[in-house]
Each structure stands twice: as structure tokens, then as C-alpha cells.
Amino acid sequence: MRQQTRTHMLAIAGAIMLSFSFPAVADAAAPVKVDAEAAEKLARKDKCLRCHGVTKQKEGPSFKSIAEKYRGDSGAADKVLKHITEGKDVANFPDGHKELHKYDKKHNLDQLKNLVNWILSL
Numbered sequence: 001m002r003q004q005t006r007t008h009m010l011a012i013a014g015a016i017m018l019s020f021s022f023p024a025v026a027d028a029a030a031p032v033k034v035d036a037e038a039a040e041k042l043a044r045k046d047k048c049l050r051c052h053g054v055t056k057q058k059e060g061p062s063f064k065s066i067a068e069k070y071r072g073d074s075g076a077a078d079k080v081l082k083h084i085t086e087g088k089d090v091a092n093f094p095d096g097h098k099e100l101h102k103y104d105k106k107h108n109l110d111q112l113k114n115l116v117n118w119i120l121s122l
């Protein structure tokens with residue numbers, strides 16, 4: 001394939017992926033790079049997806065609804081990062097019981113930040 005055609009196709013593929021993974025382009029904040037695949041993988045590994053659906057409400061709110069809650073909040077990434085790394089926040093469950101929210105101290109900060117940015121990008 002000619003180099004030019006290839007570059008062109010890559011650009012199109014990139015544009016398509018962007019339009020799917022970042023529906024909130026209207027957001028004024030600088031776009032954050034998110035590796036959605038790695039984030040979802042970590043969410044599965046950390047068992048976050050047992051309690052949170054990406055779009056479906058389970059025992060915990062859907063990640064999408066969490067993103068909506070924090071839309072426009074410039075401190076969101078820090079708050080959510082603390083929420084999932086410090087284990088100090090009490091989670092209120094739909095059946096009325098409370099327990100400390102699950103946290104992750106095993107994975108490195110970059111991976112966890114990517115997970116947070118992914119959640120907030122939904």
C-alpha cells in the first residue's frame with residue numbers, strides 16, 4: 001500500500017475511534033489521553049466490574065453515571081483517584097448497608113490514573 005494512502009486510512013480510523021470513545025468533546029478541558037482497553041482490563045481484574053457496569057447500574061452506580069456526576073468538576077480526577085486508592089470512603093449500597101469502598105494499592109499510579117480518566121471520559 002502506498003504510504004500516503006496508508007496515512008490517510010490511519011487518520012480516518014483515528015477519527016472514527018475518537019468519535020466513539022470521546023462523546024464529550026464539547027468539554028472545555030484539555031483532552032486527556034485514555035487507554036480504554038487497558039482501563040477496562042484493570043477494572044475487570046480489580047473486580048470493579050462486579051459492582052459497576054460501564055453503562056448499567058449494578059450494586060454500585062454505572063461508570064457512565066459517575067462521569068456525568070463529575071462533569072465540569074476540575075477536581076474530579078483527584079477525588080476519584082483517592083476514592084479508589086485510599087480505602088477511606090464509605091460506600092452506600094442499595095440494600096442500605098455501608099462498607100468501606102474497595103481500593104487498589106497494588107497497581108502503579110499511571111495505571112490507576114488511566115482507569116480514573118477512562119471512567120470520567122464515559
Ligand code: HEC
Nearest residue numbers: 046047048051059060061066080083084090091092093102
Ligand atoms: C463491592 C462492590 C464494589 C466494588 C468491588 C467496587 N465498587 Fe465502586 N462503588 C460501589 C458502591 C456501592 C458505590 C456507591 C457509593 C456511594 O454512593 O456511597 C461506589 C462508588 C464508586 C465511585 C463513585 C465515587 C463518587 O465519588 O461518587 C467510583 C469512581 C467507583 N466506585 C469506582 C470503583 C472502582 C474503580 C473499583 C475497582 C477498583 C470499584 N469501584 C469497586 C461498590 C463497589
